[in-house]
Amino acid sequence: xxxxxxxxxxxxxxxxxxxxxxxxxxxxxxxxxxxxxxxxxxxxxxxxxxxxxxxxxxxxxxxxxxxxxxxxxxxxxxxxxxxxxxxxxxxxxxxxxxxxxxxxxxxxxxxxxxxxxxxxxxxxxxxxxxxxxx
Amino acid sequence: xxxxxxxxxxxxxxxxxxxxxxxxxxxxxxxxxxxxxxxxxxxxxxxxxxxxxxxxxxxxxxxxxxxxxxxxxxxxxxxxxxxxxxxxxxxxxxxxxxxxxxxxxxxxxxxxxxxxxxxxxxxxxxxxxxxxxxxxxxxxxxxxxxxxxxxxxxxxxxxxxxxxxxxxxxxxxxxxxxxxxxxxxxxxxxxxxxxxxxxxxxxxxxxxxxxxxxxxxxxxxxxxxxxxxxxxxxxxxxxxxxxxxxxxxxxxxxxxxxxxxxxxxxxxxxxxxxxxxxxxxxxxxxxxxxxxxxxxxxxxxxxxxxxxxxxxxxxxxxxxxxxxxxxxxxxxxxxxxxxxxxxxxxxxxxxxxxxxxxxxxxxxxxxxxxxxxxxxxxxxxxxxxxxxxxxxxxxxx
Numbered sequence: 001x002x003x004x005x006x007x008x009x010x011x012x013x014x015x016x017x018x019x020x021x022x023x024x025x026x027x028x029x030x031x032x033x034x035x036x037x038x039x040x041x042x043x044x045x046x047x048x049x050x051x052x053x054x055x056x057x058x059x060x061x062x063x064x065x066x067x068x069x070x071x072x073x074x075x076x077x078x079x080x081x082x083x084x085x086x087x088x089x090x091x092x093x094x095x096x097x098x099x100x101x102x103x104x105x106x107x108x109x110x111x112x113x114x115x116x117x118x119x120x121x122x123x124x125x126x127x128x129x130x131x132x133x134x
Numbered sequence: 135x136x137x138x139x140x141x142x143x144x145x146x147x148x149x150x151x152x153x154x155x156x157x158x159x160x161x162x163x164x165x166x167x168x169x170x171x172x173x174x175x176x177x178x179x180x181x182x183x184x185x186x187x188x189x190x191x192x193x194x195x196x197x198x199x200x201x202x203x204x205x206x207x208x209x210x211x212x213x214x215x216x217x218x219x220x221x222x223x224x225x226x227x228x229x230x231x232x233x234x235x236x237x238x239x240x241x242x243x244x245x246x247x248x249x250x251x252x253x254x255x256x257x258x259x260x261x262x263x264x265x266x267x268x269x270x271x272x273x274x275x276x277x278x279x280x281x282x283x284x285x286x287x288x289x290x291x292x293x294x295x296x297x298x299x300x301x302x303x304x305x306x307x308x309x310x311x312x313x314x315x316x317x318x319x320x321x322x323x324x325x326x327x328x329x330x331x332x333x334x335x336x337x338x339x340x341x342x343x344x345x346x347x348x349x350x351x352x353x354x355x356x357x358x359x360x361x362x363x364x365x366x367x368x369x370x371x372x373x374x375x376x377x378x379x380x381x382x383x384x385x386x387x388x389x390x391x392x393x394x395x396x397x398x399x400x401x402x403x404x405x406x407x408x409x410x411x412x413x414x415x416x417x418x419x420x421x422x423x424x425x426x427x428x429x430x431x432x433x434x435x436x437x438x439x440x441x442x443x444x445x446x447x448x449x450x451x452x453x454x455x456x457x458x459x460x461x462x463x464x465x466x467x468x469x470x471x472x473x474x475x476x477x478x479x480x481x482x483x484x485x486x487x488x489x490x491x492x493x494x495x496x497x498x499x500x501x502x503x504x505x506x507x508x509x510x511x512x513x514x515x516x517x518x519x520x521x522x523x524x525x526x527x528x529x530x531x
Contacts, residue, residue: 003159004222004247029223034247039230046236050229053242055151083148 002134005033005125007058010047011040012075015065020092020114024060027118028125044071048078051087057129060121063093073106080107086130090121135167143174145270147242153265154244158258168261171268176465178210178267178274179452182288184254184314185298187280190324192231193435194298194444195277199235201445202273209235210266211243213277214255224248228277242271253287254278257479260291260472284313290471293461294319294451296444299338301330309341319428320447326432326440338430346427426454484519493518 009025011018018040025035036054038047051059059079061072072091079087091103092112100111109128112121141149156164183191183198195211202209213228226245235241246256255278266274278288289295297318309315321342323334429447433440455461484490497511506514 025225029225030221032222034224036226036229036245038233046233049236052148053151053244055155
């Protein structure tokens, strides 16, 4: 029997704008995925701990505060330390173009800026899952 | 699979999470391996939290987790939210209120999507409870989807049910309707700082007292005096003994006013303990749970007011359940129900096998062309299923 794709959507850092995160959560829900929404101001430790308990395939991080170069790689690092490196991590929010190569080198699979069609994110998730669905 | 189960019993969080995923996906191998958990099961106290959407179940759960943790207990949480009947997807948002406990190693929180089940919990919830139990969680808190009037499956899997209500949902006819109002072991009126909270408390209590009276009338040896004779016992459990009425002049009627919502401490009533012990002896531990009037508590989950008292009431109720033998009776009843569910699920599974789908198709055509009627065709199909089931693999054997 096929598993459902489970996605954790989290907002690390201190900005209080979660509209983008909610839009993507809703779009993934409509694409048949189970989306765990953890809300604002999450530490990388909280995010990784939740991802493990929820046994998710994907973590989506949204950030607008500018702390992405610190917080995104930290999430990937903690996943590795917990032996959960088969979780796909992508980012979104306000992230300058020039930071993207650095984030990718740190294990963030993709970064989706403002205006990305949600269908693109959905396709990306389906095509890049790190563990099989059955 | 053996390794995964072993790691679960050792309390490995990743293994627990993965096993629950397999059970949710209906993995037959995982279900077959569950028997290995049996020597480590039956220790957790399973508490259901149910009530309408937005009543504050998750916030209350969050505050209860803190209460249980302060008493040194490990807590597993299963939070169920609805799945879309259209896309099959889900937004699981209960966890949002409990994220403060995310990094506490003594707390495990798992969100479950209902996946088409309409009874308020998901199909895999019962199995997931057993996994958390075996993994060493002392308390398993199961939060149902926001329910309406008839989603009562929680009562089949939990040792006790906390039914959360809020002011402003309807008049006193709502509380005497059948269904959800019948399954509460403890009633909570949350958002008790809102207008009308005291009225809801009064209406629920009136309903519960009426219910007890009706049941008393049906107790064979009972007679009208039985309940009165047991009054100290009931008062003890209802909290009536300690001046339950919200204080006059306290306009909000808010909890935090300790004396208005304090759970009575054992020994407060003269000889309460003696009376109940005598009753247990007299009737060989057969006090019916029907005769325990559930307490009605007020809380403000947002601020945590009244939550300590709720935790006290939960433990007090557990104590009553085990002392009266009611816990065993409930668990046995739950197992009987699960057995029935298992058999239904197996039959559904067998019917999806190609040979039976073909037999069903053939019989349908016979009914359609009026060679058979639907009832005898049904019986014929049933016998085919039974034969097929007998030759079916038994993964555990």
